[in-house]
Amino acid sequence: MVNRCSLTLAATAFLSCVAVAQEITVAAAADLQFAFQDVAARFQKETGKNVKLIFGSSGNFFAQIQNGAPFDLFFSADIEYPKRLEAAGLAEPGTLYRYATGKIVLWITNDSKLDLKRGLQVLLDPSIKKIAIANPEHAPYGGAAVAALRHENIYDQASGKFVLGENISQTATFVVSGSADIGIVALSLTVAPSMKTKGRYFEIPADEYPPIEQAAVVIKSSQHKDIARQYLEFLKTPAMQELLRGYGFSVPSSASKTQ
Secondary structure (H helix, E strand, O other): OHHHHHHHHHHHHHHHHHHHHOEEEEEEEHHHHHHHHHHHHHHHHHHOOEEEEEEEOHHHHHHHHHOOOOOOEEEEOOOHHHHHHHHOOOEOOOOOEEEEEEOEEEEEEOOOOOOHHHHHHHHHOOOOOOEEEEOOOOOHHHHHHHHHHHHOOOHHHHHHHEEEEOOHHHHHHHHHHOOOOEEEEEHHHHOOOOOOOOEEEEEOOHHHOOOEEEEEEEEOOOOOHHHHHHHHHHHOOHHHHHHHHHOOOEOOOOOOOOO
16 A cells, blocks of 8 residues: 555656646736737647746846746747847847737727727827826837827827836726726737727827837746747747737738847
8 A cells, every 4th residue: 555655646746747847937928918828728739738828028027037037938029128138148049039010009998988089199188087008118018108109299298197007918907997097008908808898999000109029039048948949839830820910910921030
């Protein structure tokens, strides 16, 4: 009996180790929150390998990786962060990949009386007390929002009403909860199945802000580089490219590395 129990415990421990060895940790920009849940689920189903997703702001992840955070893959909403990691020798050579270009929208809840057809000028409506944007200090979508407001010459009038989200996902939550009357958020969040019934959006013209070029790299310190590369290649497949398009992203015309 003792030997049988010992063998059972040993087998359980071995299987646990194997499971951990087959798991990667992915640091992903918050605009990917819904899209990547789908991608990861399909990857796990097809390969049997687990993906642990952690969502947040790209700037914060960049700082954490510089300080040795144990991520295997980094999907940034700003291509400059992966480029800087590559230049610093913290990214696996040859893995930098521009996977998408993001879009920003004005977003309100369904019960709002605001007229989104006015575009960004609607932010001057006196009924608006709070405007949610992501913190432009470390969230690329926040930076894009500021650029669009400056382009429309309404930044000074609007900035006093800002409610800053730590990342773009929290920014959207401010609108849903009523903490803000309107928000400038990622299109990818507003079209997600769990969100599209909660509000209405107006897509801000792409020529009003710099392109939100998003890129990924495998982290040099990763202990699971093979699986990380496999996940990156999986994202380049036609099916996953179409999935990203469904979430409102523009994707590369061909799956190629970014130089």
